[in-house]
Amino acid sequence: MILEGKTLSTQIRSTLKSRIEACQQKLGRPLKLVGVAWQGGYASYLYLKKEVEAAAKLGVQGQVVDIEQNTTLEDFVNLIKKLSADDNIDAILIPKPLPKHLDTPAAWEALDPAKDIDGAAVLNIGRLFLCKTASEIENMQDFAPCTAKAVLKLLEYHKIPLSGVETAVIGRSGTVGKPAAHMLTCQNATVKICHSKTKDIKASLSSCDIVICAIGSPRFLKADMIKEGAVVVDVGTNEDENGCYCGDVDYEAVSKKASAISPVPGGVGPLTLTFLLENIVIAAERKIK
Numbered sequence: 001m002i003l004e005g006k007t008l009s010t011q012i013r014s015t016l017k018s019r020i021e022a023c024q025q026k027l028g029r030p031l032k033l034v035g036v037a038w039q040g041g042y043a044s045y046l047y048l049k050k051e052v053e054a055a056a057k058l059g060v061q062g063q064v065v066d067i068e069q070n071t072t073l074e075d076f077v078n079l080i081k082k083l084s085a086d087d088n089i090d091a092i093l094i095p096k097p098l099p100k101h102l103d104t105p106a107a108w109e110a111l112d113p114a115k116d117i118d119g120a121a122v123l124n125i126g127r128l129f130l131c132k133t134a135s136e137i138e139n140m141q142d143f144a145p146c147t148a149k150a151v152l153k154l155l156e157y158h159k160i161p162l163s164g165v166e167t168a169v170i171g172r173s174g175t176v177g178k179p180a181a182h183m184l185t186c187q188n189a190t191v192k193i194c195h196s197k198t199k200d201i202k203a204s205l206s207s208c209d210i211v212i213c214a215i216g217s218p219r220f221l222k223a224d225m226i227k228e229g230a231v232v233v234d235v236g237t238n239e240d241e242n243g244c245y246c247g248d249v250d251y252e253a254v255s256k257k258a259s260a261i262s263p264v265p266g267g268v269g270p271l272t273l274t275f276l277l278e279n280i281v282i283a284a285e286r287k288i289k
Helices: 006-013 016-027 042-057 073-085 105-110 122-130 134-138 146-157 177-185 201-205 268-288
Strands: 032-037 061-066 091-093 166-170 190-194 210-213 231-234
Touching: 006 016, 006 146, 006 268, 016 268, 032 042, 032 073, 042 061, 042 268, 073 091, 073 105, 091 268, 105 122, 122 177, 146 177, 146 231, 146 268, 166 177, 166 201, 177 190, 190 201
Parallel strands: 032 061, 032 091, 166 190, 166 210, 210 231
Antiparallel strands: none
16 A cells, blocks of 8 residues: 555645635635745755745745754744744744754744644643643644654544554654654554664664654665564655665565555645645634634
């Protein structure tokens, strides 16, 4: 089974244009998305560029503000505060990774949670981790990280059972790995988190029926690392040594052993972008209310 995300993405996007037009009519102006871009992060920069382009097709104004490796934390925090305070900005997207000295609690505390469409603000991520069940997450009046949400919705759409299933998440980032693992536990999956310091990842994965790879390393997951018939979700967006676009999974080899696998591109990615678009609309609708 190919776990494609394009069909569900198209279904969700089909409802967004009319909602955007209704919001624009009530606000008396176009909706506006501002992205903060660091070109040093290949995946995040590509991610932001695609989101701004997709938003523009739906009539949402997009603006990209560039930051540099030498941008100071003070300047970064002040930028976030300025964007958060601007009433004409409905949504803010700051994809990770960022220069390490900028990725701090001080920055994410400055981000208005009502405009934080990717669930990075301290309040949003904190409330997510207070949830214990899937229904609590669904009813949460806050934004969850969209890539983690995309992983869960992709599995749900393709009717992959989660309750009681032994599942591994490779990667422990605050953007994908940790929130995805938490959201899986809220679906009653039994979850382990593997990372760069895991002594024997192959042994850890040997009993797992579902493997979600979000480690940010080109073609990291090999066929001999998973059990026969495992379900594999590839969250990676990488540029390999030859400049080719690829995921975290060695797709050609792993697909021969897995019972289901998500492709790159065409799997998690389309859903991530669509949930970000939907969150722009939700942010505007909440502002109107």
